[in-house]
Amino acid sequence: MSDLEDLYREIILDHYRSPRNRGELETPPAHRAEGFNPLCGDEIVVYLELDDESAGEDAVVSQVRIGGQGCSISQSSASMMSAAIVGKTVAEVRELTRSFKAMMSIHEGELDGDEAMPTGQPGESLGDLEALRGVVKFPVRIKCATLSWNTLAEGIEEALAD
Amino acid sequence: MADISVKDAPADPLSPEEIRADFPLFANREGIVFLDSAASSQKPIQVIEAMDHYYAFDHSNVHRAAYDLAEAATNDMEGARRRIAGFIGATDSAELIFTKNATEALNLVARSWGAANLGAGDAVVLTQLEHHANIVPWQQLAAEKGFEIRWIDLDEDGTLDLSDLDRILDGAKLLGLTAMSNVTGTIPPIRLLTDAAHASGALVCLDGCQSVPHMPTDVKELDVDFLAFSSHKMCGPTGIGALWARRHILEDMPPFLGGGGMILDVSRDGFIPAGLPARFEAGTPAIAEAVGFGAAVDYLESLGMENVRAHEIQLTSYAMRSLTERFGSDITIHGPAEPDQRGGVMSMAFRDIHPHDLSQVLNQRHVCIRPGHHCAKPLMKYLGVGATARASWYIYNDTNDIDLLGDALEAAGEFFSI
Missing domain, CATH: 3.90.1150.10 (Aspartate Aminotransferase, domain 1)
Structure with missing residues (x-):
């Protein structure tokens, strides 16, 4: 079961069983974005609060909460993401998102191939998120891992659009 | 239990x-343990060989050609249509329309019969057991036509709650009903519901995707008005499904897709649609798939x-x-x-x-x-x-x-x- 153990690293199961930043934030001031994975019915709700929305890319993520329900991969990815982005600027969050998606070797819409090769160069800053690297061996699960990140991106756009 | x-x-x-x-x-x-036939079944060699044989010996476009080969292809396809119609208890094979799949069959009912017969003040009744294929086409049409969608709920045991049936069906024009839930396997009392719907003046559109592959089906006994089902869930190929409906209903329905094959005559001023089943089969049909579908039905009938x-x-x-x-x-x-x-x-x-x-x-x-x-x-x-x-x-x-x-x-x- 080596592939399987690679997919379900202990840290993933830990985040799944004890999700970080679980809950809701009042909107406003927070922004709420909702994401669905139509493949498996997973739902992620991201509540995002920036310290100063007018600062644009320099605005800092002051609080984040995660709601919804889903599989261990989608939920642990959301949990790790929430832990990783608090205190970061929007620009830094975007960079982290790029690194994460590079690790997932995700270029939106390119999920048709059987083999998703881990070609990306994740930055040093991925930390715990590195544990999700095993997901690329299971292409249908990549969307589970990226669901919260795509939802976060929507939340950021909404926050900055105001 | x-x-x-x-x-x-x-x-x-x-x-x-x-x-x-x-x-x-x-x-x-x-070593494979395949427990996903509700999504799509596997295919017996008899179906695979029937399709291979068709391509190797009989293929040309169907209809309207005088040469023997075209006649062979036409006979192969129409023979399959007769056997598939017989499989669901239909005696008139012109009532069986080939579609891309059951989803297209249900969309055909909504877009043709529904668009012609439903408007503001009307109601369509659906059950909470339905697959999206028997929900979304009605929601799409309701958004355009302004009719109401009512729901039959479920009891605690996952069967339909029929306690308020007469009120729900009152004034409705159509009951959209699955013959077997693809999630819980629940088999509703179809004949009871059909009788109730007809008593209220509603037609019944039965989604037979899960039931037709797995149990005897007789459209006359069920007394439904429309029946949609898919080949690929019943040992046949993907890419083909069927809609059965009563002849008089089909004859009053406007064509769904326009194009070659579905007309009697076309002039600069307009067109006259063909009779059944060609009226609803625009363009070159899935001929080899129809042949495979027919072989699948033969295979299932050999098992009983x-x-x-x-x-x-x-x-x-x-x-x-x-x-x-x-x-x-x-x-x-x-x-x-x-x-x-x-x-x-x-x-x-x-x-x-x-x-x-x-x-x-x-x-x-x-x-x-x-x-x-x-x-x-x-x-x-x-x-x-x-x-x-x-x-x-x-x-x-x-x-x-x-x-x-x-x-x-x-x-x-x-x-x-x-």
Whole structure:
């Protein structure tokens, strides 16, 4: 079961069983974005609060909460993401998102191939998120891992659009 | 649940082991435990060879050509149409329209019959068991036409709540109904509902995707007005399905797709649509697929649909009993408790393991089940879950497959308890 153990690293199961930043934030001031994975019915709700929305890319993520329900991969990815982005600027969050998606070797819409090769160069800053690297061996699960990140991106756009 | 031990159970009217020998996939993927036939069945060699033979010996475009080859292709396709119509108890094969799949068949009903007959003030009744294919086309049309959609809810045991049926059907023009839930396997009392709908002046559009492959179907006995079903869930190829409807209803329906094949005459001023079934089959049809679909029906008839149904009730009974005995409260089986009230579909929750994670671990043992909402989100909402793990069986499955599913569930339980 080596592939399987690679997919379900202990840290993933830990985040799944004890999700970080679980809950809701009042909107406003927070922004709420909702994401669905139509493949498996997973739902992620991201509540995002920036310290100063007018600062644009320099605005800092002051609080984040995660709601919804889903599989261990989608939920642990959301949990790790929430832990990783608090205190970061929007620009830094975007960079982290790029690194994460590079690790997932995700270029939106390119999920048709059987083999998703881990070609990306994740930055040093991925930390715990590195544990999700095993997901690329299971292409249908990549969307589970990226669901919260795509939802976060929507939340950021909404926050900055105001 | 029926309390019969395996020893006391009646003999299986099918021989799954012999049947498996007809399906090349099982030889090519040794050890596979395929429990996802509700999504799509495997194909017997008879169907594969019929399609190969058609391409190697009989292929040309159908209709309207004088040469022998075109006649052969036409005969192959129309012969399949007759046999498929006969399979569902229809005597007039012109009432059987080939479509891309059951989804297209249901869209055809909505876009043609629905668009011509539904408007503001009208109502369509659906059940909470429906697949999205029998929900969304009506919602799309309702958004344009302004009619109301009413719902028949479910009882606690996953069967339809018929207590308020007359009020729900009052003034409705159509009842959209599944003949077997693709999630819980629930089989509604179709004839009772059809009679009630007709008494209210509503037509009945039956989604037979799950039922037609798995039990005898007779449109006259069921007394429905429309029946949609798909080839690929009943041993036939993908890319083809069928809509059956009563002749007088079809003759009053405007064509759905326009183009070649569906006209009697075209001038600069307009067109006159062809008769049935060509009226609803614009463009070159899926000829080889129709041939394969016909071969699939022949294959199932050689087994006997009564036998198929009896085999699946036995297997469902075995699965519900053996898995409950083995896992107790760790397993929740959704839907009716009585195996004969359900098809060969079992949606379950296993401990607190998410269905997507469960199926991933089962895959490690080559056990193929399907996690997700199964295109039935209103039903998921009723069940109070985002997804279920669904195992489904067919003619080639046996109790050994159920035991292997149980072994895999046990392994999954161990894996996630680390």
